[in-house]
Amino acid sequence: MDSRPVRVLCLHGVGTxxxxxxxxxxRLRYLLGDHYEFDFVDGAYPWPAYPSIAKVFGHDHTYYSYCDDSPQSVLQAATDLADYATENGPFDAVMGFSLGAALAMTLLLNHDRLGLSTPPFGCAIFICGILPCDWTALEQGQVELLAPTRVSCPVRIPTVHCWSAEDLDYPGQSQALVSMCTPNGRVELVHHAGHAFPTDSVGVDQLAQAIHTTVRRMRTRDGASALPN
Incomplete structure (x- = not known):
């Protein structure tokens, strides 16, 4: 039996x-159980609270983004994430919400450009994910969203995609993110909370099961024993 804890690197959204x-x-972490360990990493840029976050948590906290609107900051954020994953890993999974998902996808699509021979995560969980930036455009000094048609080699690690058809903040971007990942081992879950973390018990329960199943498959594929039930 594999006794190693499942280590998950967690990346927040913009303005949170x-x-x-x-x-x-x-609730998600409670359902996943004590066999999981979560490492939460704040962005480097203080940022105004996202409107829906301010309504719940107020304006008295310091909120962050992983980058500003400059191409240099996006490239630096991806570099910093690669360094953090290398120095503090290994991580079984990365879980990103919104901008956190975009940053994780940027690293996964360009890990070789950042000096990593293989992806630094065994699987990825994208919640209300938005599109990453086009790396070539960033190197040319411009910030452009990466179109799925420009992805020559999709992400090949197992992925979980939890998104909402009622996401009016970034319509269609989560679905486009799905298409950047290989169908083999890919799981999609649709919730009804808009551009927010699912809150209903059924949605969270399904997400927990999808993560648990994906990690189990990933570890079995990599030659490790299955997780405890």
């Missing part, structure tokens, strides 16, 4: 922070 993400994932 790790403390908020911890609160948003409290």
């Amino acid at each position: 922070n790790s403390e908020v993400l911890e609160a948003q994932t409290a």
